Amino acid sequence: MLAPHRTAQPGPPLTPGATAPAVEVAxxxxxxxxxxxxNDGITLSVAQGATLGLLGRNGAGKTTLVRQITxxxxxxxxxxxxxxxxxxxxxxxxxxxxxxxxxxxxPYDHLxxxxxxxxxxxxxxxxxxxxxxxxxELIDLLGLGPHARKIVxxxxxxxxxKLLVGNALVGDPPVLVLDEPxxxxxxxxxxEVWALLRSLRGRGRTLxxxxxxxxxxxxxxxxxALISAGRLRVxxxxxALRARCRxxxxxxxxxxxxxxxxxxxxxxxxxxxxxxxxxxxxSLAKTSLEDVYMELTDxxxxx
Numbered sequence: 001m002l003a004p005h006r007t008a009q010p011g012p013p014l015t016p017g018a019t020a021p022a023v024e025v026a027x028x029x030x031x032x033x034x035x036x037x038x039n040d041g042i043t044l045s046v047a048q049g050a051t052l053g054l055l056g057r058n059g060a061g062k063t064t065l066v067r068q069i070t071x072x073x074x075x076x077x078x079x080x081x082x083x084x085x086x087x088x089x090x091x092x093x094x095x096x097x098x099x100x101x102x103x104x105x106x107p108y109d110h111l112x113x114x115x116x117x118x119x120x121x122x123x124x125x126x127x128x129x130x131x132x133x134x135x136x137e138l139i140d141l142l143g144l145g146p147h148a149r150k151i152v153x154x155x156x157x158x159x160x161x162k163l164l165v166g167n168a169l170v171g172d173p174p175v176l177v178l179d180e181p182x183x184x185x186x187x188x189x190x191x192e193v194w195a196l197l198r199s200l201r202g203r204g205r206t207l208x209x210x211x212x213x214x215x216x217x218x219x220x221x222x223x224x225a226l227i228s229a230g231r232l233r234v235x236x237x238x239x240a241l242r243a244r245c246r247x248x249x250x251x252x253x254x255x256x257x258x259x260x261x262x263x264x265x266x267x268x269x270x271x272x273x274x275x276x277x278x279x280x281x282x283s284l285a286k287t288s289l290e291d292v293y294m295e296l297t298d299x300x301x302x303x
Contacts, residue, residue, distance in 0.1 A: 020084030022048040022175050022206035023069060028078035030064055038064040039230040041078070046223075048083075048174070051197075051207040052235075053221035055214065055293060061230035062210040063103065066179050069208070070100050082175055099168030103179040103210075107163050109153035113144045116152060116163060121170040131170075138166045142196065158189025162196055175206045182216060194219055214290040224289070228297035238289055245287065245295050253282035263287065 023046040030038035039061040046052045054062045067073035069080050071091045080087040085094040107116055114135045121131035139148055142162045147155060152163065161181060168176055181197070182190040190213075197220055201207055211217055217224050218238060225235040234241060242248055247263035251270045254260070264270035267284060274282055 019048060020081065021045045022050070022083060023052075023208055024079075024081045025065075025069065026079045028065070028068060028080060029076050030068060030073065031076045037230055039068075039227075042227075042230075042232045044225050044232055044235050046206055046208060048206055049201075049204050050222045051201050051209065051220055053217035053224040054208065054210040054227055055212065055217055055224050055289075056210075056227035056297075057212055060227045062227055063179055064230070065227070066177060066208070066210055070098060070177055071095055096171065097173055098175045098177055099165075099171065099173040101161075101164050101168050101176070101178045101181055103183065105164050107152045107160055107167075109151065111152055112149060113142075113152065113155070113159075113163055113166075114139055114148050117166050117170060120167045124171040126170070134170055138169060141169070141199075142166050156189060157185050158192040161185065161189070161193050165193075165196060165200075169200075173205075175208070176200065177208045179210045180212070181209060182211070182213065190216070214288060214293065218289050226293055226297055233297050238292070241289075241292050241296065242287060245292055247287055247291065247295060249284065250287045250291060251279075251282045251284045253279050263291070 023044075025042055025044045028042045029040055032038060042061075042065060044052075054065065056062050064073065068075050069082070069087065071080075071087045071094060074088060082094045083097050085097065087094040108119075111119065117135035117138050118131045121134045122128070126134060139145055142165070144159065144162065144166075147159055152160065155163070165176075165178070165181070168178075178197075182193050185193065194216070197207060197209070201220070207220075209217075209220060223235060223237055224241065226233040226241070234244065246265060249264050249267050249270050251262045251264075251274055252259060253262075253274075262270060262273055264273060270284060
């Protein structure tokens with residue numbers, strides 16, 4: 001039997017002087033009409049000015065969660081609040097507080113970057129003069145000045161993705177939601193986008209980023225939330241998550257059969273294990289976020 005639909009209800013008003021989390025998700029569940037459970041009882045919080053990475057393999061439930069946070073998909077149960085505003089009951093107000101870059105979004109190929117940004121600024125309700133000023137500001141912020149006279153189809157993948165981030169910024173929202181912002185980009189373009197996102201983080205904006213690139217999450221995020229099979233497994237800093245693991249250190253070495261890895265709770269444990277095996281050439285480091293993810297979500301066993 002399907003769970004009954006329940007519209008999320010607005011929470012109590014904030015007390016004077018209280019600071020709401022930028023994004024607050026409470027017991028959020030989505031069950032589709034087919035009976036498929038998109039996500040199940042997710043609770044998380046993102047502080048204002050922080051960057052949170054939602055990590056999970058394809059199909060883990062990241063995009064379903066993001067679509068509920070932005071109000072595109074109504075939850076079956078639970079609540080979502082953005083800057084203290086309930087996303088379901090006050091959708092228009094909450095949506096104005098967010099700039100969203102969907103995973104599959106593409107810019108209009110026939111426009112110049114400045115025209116593109118001015119068009120989206122007009123759609124946000126700015127006057128013609130205000131839209132023109134805002135487009136100029138964003139061209140500078142995005143580093144698109146040298147490319148302002150090109151049409152979009154002539155831009156690289158990284159520059160196109162920057163332009164999409166610019167679209168999300170035209171209304172100067174305090175919260176940015178980016179679904180897989182660097183998927184399909186080459187390493188150079190990916191790092192261009194990373195630099196832009198770091199600069200936005202430095203300007204006090206809150207960023208919510210979904211990704212399956214562990215390096216990206218380590219590079220950009222204050223905290224990460226690990227999602228698997230529609231459930232939030234754990235949220236915290238990379239160091240806090242690593243501390244929860246049995247395997248906190250990793251040694252890699254090679255032999256005639258290829259590259260191998262050994263894991264241990266401490267570096268001393270690993271060094272002793274390597275000595276017992278007679279291995280003298282190796283590299284020793286803390287476990288990567290990918291190692292942490294695999295252990296905490298049990299995805300190694302599923303694979």
